[in-house]
Structure formats: structure tokens, C-alpha cells
Amino acid sequence: MKDDKTEQRWDKLLHIRTSGRDDSHSDQHRYPYEPTPYTVLERLADSGYIRKNNLLLDYGCGKGRVDFFLSWQTRCQSIGIEYDERIYENAQKNKETAVSSGRVSFEKVDATEFVVPDQADRMYFFNPFSVEILQHVIARILESYYRNMRPIQLFFYYPSDDYIAYLMNVEELQFSDEIDCKDLFPEENPRERIVVFELGEIAG
Numbered sequence: 095m096k097d098d099k100t101e102q103r104w105d106k107l108l109h110i111r112t113s114g115r116d117d118s119h120s121d122q123h124r125y126p127y128e129p130t131p132y133t134v135l136e137r138l139a140d141s142g143y144i145r146k147n148n149l150l151l152d153y154g155c156g157k158g159r160v161d162f163f164l165s166w167q168t169r170c171q172s173i174g175i176e177y178d179e180r181i182y183e184n185a186q187k188n189k190e191t192a193v194s195s196g197r198v199s200f201e202k203v204d205a206t207e208f209v210v211p212d213q214a215d216r217m218y219f220f221n222p223f224s225v226e227i228l229q230h231v232i233a234r235i236l237e238s239y240y241r242n243m244r245p246i247q248l249f250f251y252y253p254s255d256d257y258i259a260y261l262m263n264v265e266e267l268q269f270s271d272e273i274d275c276k277d278l279f280p281e282e283n284p285r286e287r288i289v290v291f292e293l294g295e296i297a298g
Contacts, residue, residue, distance in 0.1 A: 104132040108166060110188040112159035127156040127181055130220050130251055133278045135160065138288055139167040141273055143247055146170055149214045153205050153231060154222020158185035158198065166194035170216070174200040175208050206230035210238035217248045225256045232264060239266070239293050246293040251275075252285045267291045 101113055112129045144150060146169035152160045155174025165172045176182040182202040189195045201208060206227055217235065219228075239246060247270070250257060261267055273288040 100132055104163065107193075108162050109191040109193050110158065110162050111184075112157040112162075112188065127154075127178070128220070129156060129159045131278070132159075132163065134251060134275050134286075134288070135163045136167075137273055137275055137278070138249065138251075139164060143249070143290065144168045144170050144216055148216045149173070149211065150216040150218060151175060151210065151214050152218045154220065155185060155200065156181055158188050158192070158200065160218055160220075161185075161198045161200075162188065162192045162194050164218075165197040170197065172198045173211070173214070174198065175205055176200060176202060177204045206234070208234060210234050212238055212242035213244075214238065215244055215246050217246070218251070219249065219253075219257075220251045221254060221257070225254075225260050228257065228260065232261075232267075235293070236266060243294060245295055248291045248293070250289045250291070252287075253289050254285075258289065261289075261291055266293055268293075 105112055138144070144164055148170045150161070150164060150170050150172040152172060152174045155161055155176045158174050161172035161174045164170055174185055176185060179202060182200060185200045189198060189200065192198065205223065235246070250261070262269065268291060269289070270292040271290040273290065275286040275288065276282055276284070279286055
């Protein structure tokens with residue numbers, strides 16, 4: 095009950111509607127829309143990894159919760175990437191009312207075809223798609239990195255073993271940190287964490 099109240103409170107404060115799951119267009123490669131809990135986003139915002147000079151890409155952004163919350167909390171710029179037209183329209187509708195809408199934009203595009211802006215330096219994933227799609231997305235991120243070499247951090251919330259196994263084998267990526275979120279939920283679930291990977295040297 096407390097969690098539901100937290101969800102409603104933040105949606106109301108940010109002037110958006112992002113609650114609820116949507117699996118109407120999901121399949122074996124594209125997973126259902128389910129928003130990241132606000133308690134987890136608070137922990138990520140408090141980590142200091144995302145600041146006002148960063149450009150965040152939110153893969154499988156759904157209705158835009160991550161984008162609106164983090165741009166409001168950290169003052170970063172954010173681009174949400176969503177392939178499902180109906181959910182994308184919900185994100186755009188939220189943008190009309192959101193308190194942080196000026197720093198948020200959305201792209202209706204398949205993540206494998208999205209050309210990563212050369213200034214983007216933070217990427218967020220909450221299991222939006224299969225490892226097969228993730229491989230194409232990481233290749234796109236690496237293309238951008240080699241065009242303009244800069245420090246990049248990638249955040250993976252609730253990662254699957256398949257995700258971690260793949261990421262650990264990408265030569266350019268380095269495991270950097272783990273933000274533990276298990277204490278935020280009643281059951282002890284080892285997947286309740288945000289795993290951080292880095293590309294390039296991150297300044298301290």
C-alpha cells in the first residue's frame with residue numbers, strides 16, 4: 095500500500111500518468127511496459143551518477159517516467175526511445191503536462207535503428223528487450239562512442255543473467271558499480287539492483 099502511495103504521489107507531483115503494466119504489444123523480443131518503481135529511481139538520482147550536464151537515453155521509455163523523474167531530480171536532458179506507437183503517444187501526452195517537459199524529448203523508433211547522439215553519455219535500461227536486440231543497441235552505442243570518444247555510463251535495472259553474461263563479454267565495457275535495491279521491497283530478490291557499466295574513463 096505504501097508503495098502504491100509513493101507511485102501516486104510522484105506521478106501527481108510530476109504531473110504525469112505512468113502507472114500500470116502494458117503487455118499488449120510484447121513478444122519474445124520486446125518485453126511488456128512496466129515502469130521502474132519511483133523508490134528505485136530515487137536511489138539512482140541520489141547516486142550522483144547523473145547530473146545536469148548529462149544527456150540520458152532511456153531505452154524502452156514507455157510513458158516516460160524515467161525521463162521526467164530524472165530530468166526533474168538531476169536537471170539532466172533526457173531522450174526516451176519507444177517503438178510502440180500507442181505507448182509513445184502516452185509519453186507525448188505526459189510531456190504536455192509534465193513539470194520537467196522542457197528537458198525531455200521522445201523518439202518513436204526501433205532501438206536497433208536509433209542513431210545515438212554523439213553527446214549522449216548516460217543510458218538506462220529496464221529489461222526493455224531481448225539480449226539479441228541489446229547486442230544491436232550496444233553496437234549503436236559503440237559506433238557513437240568511437241565517433242566521439244567520451245565517458246559513458248550504462249545503467250541496467252533488474253538485469254537478467256543473460257544480460258549480465260553478455261555485457262561482461264563486451265570488450266569495451268567495464269563493470270563499475272552495483273546500486274543495491276533489495277531493501278526497497280519485501281522479498282529478498284537478488285535482481286533488485288542497478289548494475290552500472292562504463293565506457294571510457296569516468297572522472298572522479
